Amino acid sequence: MQMLDSPFARKLTSFATLSHTDLNILSDLHQRRRKFAMGRDMVRQGHPNRTVYVLADGWAFSYVLLPSGARQIVDFRIPGDFLGLRSILFRRSDQNVEPITPIEASEVLASDLIDAFSKTPALAKAVLWAASRDESMVADHLVGLGRRNAAERIAHFLLELGARLRLVGLASNAGYACPLTQYHLADALGLSDVHVNRVLRQLREMGLVTFQNGRVTFDDFAALVTFADFEGDYLDHNGPARQ
């Protein structure tokens, strides 16, 4: 039952009470294991998308390309996350997904997933909950773009990412390994690469966080939380109600 050790199962079970049966159905869903090379899109805007992936290892991000050539990253996906879940009901994807690192992912047929929804309510809820949490994260991201300045935005983002990674055991209060470049930050946070660089230096010189050499280090976690106005509680989002 290697399933139980996967980041995916770990995440789901930490929020829902899943029976043995549920877990079996879950594990039956997983079909081929696929690898993707970094930098090459896994999902393309406007293309049909009939499969969902569960990220087992590696990071990816979903983004939109504007006609102007600008790129907006909508969110980053880390181990345990779904890829393309939102678009299973659309005939074509409305976003692109690109790996940041080499990726290992399990492929799930969209139709199988939908079928499972009526077979096991508990699993359905857990998966729906994951989808809702994703939307919630996008909304949070939106709030940051709308109402925070560059420094708060970056600080908040790094904290949020840390909180997500901690859920799957990939971060601590000290920091985490992070394969993102400053360009990724810029495109996610709606800033120019140059400005991201400057603000990052600022945060480092203030002794709050260091973003360097593929690693995020929280130099003063408490102060950073205050500075960014961060309430990490959305991650406790309480999971699907367990009646």
Added chain:
Amino acid sequence: MQMLDSPFARKLTSFATLSHTDLNILSDLHQRRRKFAMGRDMVRQGHPNRTVYVLADGWAFSYVLLPSGARQIVDFRIPGDFLGLRSILFRRSDQNVEPITPIEASEVLASDLIDAFSKTPALAKAVLWAASRDESMVADHLVGLGRRNAAERIAHFLLELGARLRLVGLASNAGYACPLTQYHLADALGLSDVHVNRVLRQLREMGLVTFQNGRVTFDDFAALVTFADFEGDYLDHNGPARQ
């Protein structure tokens, strides 16, 4: 069967093939019809939320309040939309919902909705599709905030709103009635009220759109679409796949 005439049913049926049975289950879901006065929150951040509403008449918006006092509007809800759908699986809402106009809405118990999911797959898909579309809209909103300047942002927003309203028969290419104030635009688009006012004047003087007296008028629809770089096709999002 007044259901069939509601904006809600109109929207769902325009995307999914629903049988008579489906429509009956749908209509059984609707319980009390409730009214809400404008300006008073219907759903409060951090409060328990065990019901979902379907907006029958009036406009509302969901927003987040930052500790700094700033307000970020996440999205506007118009007739036919769900209110609080995303949060049915969380124990408490992570956003506030406030009516802009007097509201009439049908109350649906979250648990009933979830039960219906296993009863009728077609309906479940349709509802899920609606939820996915909502998330898609939030993502689009996010892209606008991240990568468009004030004028494009406003132009794009007014077009998008128009497209949504057209789906429920409340707008045409000429324009639509719009109860929003400039403050609403500012808080939705991450701009200051003053700047919104200026840009609105600009757009009006360019002969593109007029936002005045509770009405949005497309003075030159084609030119506005070009200016805003708008592709109205996300609304065709093709609905739930109909196998």
Added chain:
DNA sequence: CGTCGGGTTGATAACTTTCAAATTTCGTGG
């Protein structure tokens, strides 16, 4: 009337981008 919620305008300040160029890091082939 007087007030209050929108809306409007000008002047100034703050924040961010853009352009340009130098420096460092890192993977790959020799």
Added chain:
DNA sequence: CCACGAAATTTGAAAGTTATCAACCCGACG
């Protein structure tokens, strides 16, 4: 193991966009 080129990071200066502050206007309403 080193050299080389590409990618990523860094810094400065100038230009642009948007926010903030401060008035003022206007129509609705008690």
